[in-house]
Amino acid sequence: MAKIIMYPGEARKDAVDWKMVQGQHITAVRRNILVLGSGGREHALAWKLAQGEGAHVFIAPGNAGTAQVGVNVNLKLSDFEAIKVFCLKQNINLVVVGPEQPLVDGIVDFFKQDEALKAVKIIGPDKRGAQLEGSKA
Secondary structure (H helix, E strand, O other): OEEEEEOOOOOOOOOOOOHHHHHEEEEEEEEEEEEEOOOEEEEEHHHHHHHHOOOEEEEEEEOOHHHHHEEEOOOOOOHHHHHHHHHHHHHOOEEEOOOOHHHHHHHHHHHOOOOOHHOEEEOOOOOOHHHHHHOOO
């Protein structure tokens, strides 16, 4: 029996005939996820992401609650270079940005403009889009 490797949530209908896949063992590949933030929103995100098959969740900087669902990492949200080094060292596949300040400061733009981070997916608006949220008074 052939083994087919798929990432959790990956749709392969275009690449693999579904009838061929039925009855075969499908192996989920480990996903390393970094959630940025330390509040309740980030705890909820980390908790849900950790339930995904193959998910290994890091939270920076995290809190006591997030330590229950993943690994807290001592990173400053304003230190994009340190976040980059961590992502590359830990083979992070996905970054989820919770708080608005790193978004307003341009973390998404930083990731998209850095050649070494091109393969890392990041969820959040770019700096221009984040200004709307960050400009609330």
